[in-house]
Amino acid sequence: MELSDKQITVIFKALCDENRVKIFRLLQGGELCACHIIEQMELSQPTLSHHMKILCDSGLVVGRKEGKWMHYSISPQGALNAMKCLGEITSVKSTESKCCKK
Amino acid sequence: MELSDKQITVIFKALCDENRVKIFRLLQGGELCACHIIEQMELSQPTLSHHMKILCDSGLVVGRKEGKWMHYSISPQGALNAMKCLGEITSVKSTESKCCKK
DNA sequence: AACACATATTCAAGTTTGTCAATATGTTTT
DNA sequence: AAAACATATTGACAAACTTGAATATGTGTT
Numbered sequence: 001m002e003l004s005d006k007q008i009t010v011i012f013k014a015l016c017d018e019n020r021v022k023i024f025r026l027l028q029g030g031e032l033c034a035c036h037i038i039e040q041m042e043l044s045q046p047t048l049s050h051h052m053k054i055l056c057d058s059g060l061v062v063g064r065k066e067g068k069w070m071h072y073s074i075s076p077q078g079a080l081n082a083m084k085c086l087g088e089i090t091s092v093k094s095t096e097s098k099c100c101k102k
Numbered sequence: 103m104e105l106s107d108k109q110i111t112v113i114f115k116a117l118c119d120e121n122r123v124k125i126f127r128l129l130q131g132g133e134l135c136a137c138h139i140i141e142q143m144e145l146s147q148p149t150l151s152h153h154m155k156i157l158c159d160s161g162l163v164v165g166r167k168e169g170k171w172m173h174y175s176i177s178p179q180g181a182l183n184a185m186k187c188l189g190e191i192t193s194v195k196s197t198e199s200k201c202c203k204k
Numbered sequence: 205a206a207c208a209c210a211t212a213t214t215c216a217a218g219t220t221t222g223t224c225a226a227t228a229t230g231t232t233t234t
Numbered sequence: 235a236a237a238a239c240a241t242a243t244t245g246a247c248a249a250a251c252t253t254g255a256a257t258a259t260g261t262g263t264t
Contacts, residue, residue: 152251
């Protein structure tokens with residue numbers, strides 16, 4: 001299945017902000033609920049909620065609701081997909097040089 | 103070598119804009135000089151130059167100067183590095199769930 | 205040396221993104 | 235039903251980003 005240019009930007013937007021990269025590092029230790037993440041980041045609750053939405057939209061993170069709590073974790077499936085996507089978009093299909101020399 | 107959070111954002115910023123994704127698709131066919139890229143994109147010359155700078159900063163694209171012309175191509179080395187970086191930042195080191203239940 | 209050309213830089217818009225205060229929604233407990 | 239709590243949404247503002255006109259830099263040609 002081919003991804004659109006737009007879909008690709010949505011995936012990698014997850015990694016375009018330092019705070020979100022930091023969240024990945026926290027989630028590497030296992031699933032965390034929002035309040036635990038806030039504790040370890042200097043962010044307000046609405047700001048964290050905003051970042052978690054972007055992360056979930058990217059597919060790299062998944063949220064699981066359990067009662068009042070939202071539990072977030074890295075999605076191995078999403079990671080694999082992003083990996084495949086990165087591989088495809090950076091794959092070189094020809095090394096031919098088309099240049100402007102007259 | 104460990105990459106900083108900031109360095110990671112610089113790499114993936116390359117893929118956060120639709121025009122830049124489109125440039126990757128063009129470069130997959132081989133090295134291109136700036137004027138050839140402009141021809142196939144609806145962008146002004148300064149705007150393209152700006153995007154190419156971001157792409158080169160990410161390491162995913164390399165520029166090669168030849169006379170008046172700049173030739174751009176996808177860097178397999180940079181792609182490999184980004185792949186490794188993506189793999190590291192999304193790797194799950196524990197599946198333990200630390201939640202807020204009292 | 206003067207000119208033509210390719211690309212980079214500067215500057216000034218317009219747009220998008222990150223942030224937080226205030227508020228809303230949804231869940232559990234009393 | 236009311237209170238307490240966790241998270242989401244809205245609205246407003248500042249910072250960052252994308253864009254192109256004007257200009258600068260660097261290179262080859264006449």
